[in-house]
Amino acid sequence: MSELSYLEKLLGGAEVEWVPLGNICEFKNGFAFKSSLFKNSGLPIVRITNIDGLNVNLDDVKYFSQSDYKDNLSSFKVSFGDILIAMSGATTGKVGFYCENVDSYLNQRVGKFIPKVDILTNKYLYHFLLLSTESIYILAGGGAQPNLSSNALMAKLLIPIPCPNNPEKSLAIQSEIVRILDKFTSLTAELTAELTARKKQYNYYRDQLLSFEEGVVPHVPMGQEGVGEFIRGGSLQKKDFTEIGVGCIHYGQIYTYYGTYTNQTKVFVSEELASKCRKAQQGNLVIATTSENDEDVCKAVAWLGKEDIAVSSDACIYKHRMNPKYVSYFFQTEQFQQQKKKYITGAKVRRVNADSLAKILIPNPSLAEQSRIVAILDKFDTLTDSISEGLPREIELRQKQYEYYRDLLFSFPKPETVHNTH
Structure with a gap:
């Protein structure tokens, strides 16, 4: 059975309606934390630089203290499973899935989607947004300094909802699409984690191999x-x-x-x-x-x-x-x-x-010793950096496979015009 016929079977002849995102989802813009009050510890802040187009990356995170602000910032909290988006700059339209078990808080220029659970599943929206980053960037005006309006995003970005008049069936179809796509993203995540670990190992061994006592x-x-x-x-x-x-x-x-x-x-x-x-x-x-x-x-x-x-x-x-x-x-x-x-x-x-x-x-050891060190490091270099043989190549292939099936599973028929009934 072809992939297209699988999608047709999944729909079972059901209607698909493209609706403005704002009809079935709420949106929260971030809070203007003052960079002068950033801390090295405390409550973590998700900034625009933490949105990398797949997951939210907290490698370079800033912190704040609630005592520095009069406002109650609980509405800006980010928890596991939240979907975030970059709202300006070069990364405009990039989406991230928050998969940390520690709550963070939204900084300005970062937004959070809040789907209405009775009609839209969280992960279905996530995969659709990953497909739509180019369309979102265009909504922001493109150019050197794009700036995305949350109102424009929620009014103009259309999302396909299968079986809109049968929420139970709609959610079941959405969940099946998510199940298939999650297999690919989880595999990519595993390979990426392995690559990160191998790079750390590689860096350690490289530094060790090129460290010599000056007297020797x-x-x-x-x-x-x-x-x-x-x-x-x-x-x-x-x-x-x-x-x-x-x-x-x-x-x-x-x-x-x-x-x-x-x-x-x-x-x-x-x-x-x-x-x-x-x-x-x-x-x-x-x-x-x-x-x-x-x-x-x-x-x-x-x-x-x-x-x-x-x-x-x-x-x-x-x-x-x-x-x-x-x-x-x-x-x-x-x-x-x-x-x-x-x-x-x-x-x-x-x-x-x-x-x-x-x-x-x-x-400056002997040339023979230099060659021995190079032979060892070349093997690590191939594994961690080669786009033709190493893990980066494998990750690229898995990502292309994910994108192929994502494009296919969201290839619902689209009407030429859709009216906003919001």
Whole structure:
């Protein structure tokens, strides 16, 4: 039996009505907590940054004390099972399911849906909203600073309700759709949790493997003569990119596209321009020397391709005599991160210059030991970061499978016009 005929069988010829969300659901906007009163402990606040498009993420949470406010904030409480949405900024329309057992409180720019339980199940609404993030973003006006109105959202977003005149049957159909889709989201959640655990394990072993006693293994300045040399990148811009030509790494792509190492570039530049650029050779590192945050500045990728490639400004090239992957892994260690901190300058844009990088100490064991360490870390890197072999690939496949069935199970016939009877 095809998936479509399964949906038809599930409906059993029943009517489906598309209704404005506001007809069958209430909405609560967040409270304007003062950032100056945020605490490091107390009652947790769910902010716009905690909405990640699947679940509510409380990795970076702020707190408040009720004694700082005269208002009774109980109506802004968030409990297990609540569905939240980002109301402005780049994440506008992103939905999160709150699956914590500790209550939190809604910050401004975050909203909460409260379905009328006699006609709409909570999880049915959740899956539908995940399907509708693009439509919601359009309602917000899109653009650089979208801002979603709760009134517009509840009046204009239409949701399909099967068997609207038979609530018991409607809820049963909604529950069956939820049962199917929850299987996929739970599997994705399990894989994501495993990936998080493996990454922590990977980070621990990487730091351990690259930690040596100074008396046993020499720790040398990276710019020391005979060890390595930092060379600033050239002046090429995104507008210079071409589809063919000489390979090129732009500093911004080091954050968004490249991993620890690569033998292919994402973009190219003309041979004429490349002849004027500074180039990285096989085995060199390409390092982003500017970023908007301290964590990302100095992210590095080892170039393993045979051809020389052009390197943009705001990046530098590290020429050295070590194993290139070993050096790139070193740039990810806590040992490196702690050393670079004292060299970071700038306010809005954070920078570390090539002269400062040259002063950072790197443990320099034998090439044989470097290769042994790289062989171990490569296995972890494949598992945690490879989009073709590792867990990220498996998660991507499960997510696509979920989206396929979600789109199918919500493919109810839709009338051209629907009148708001609210």
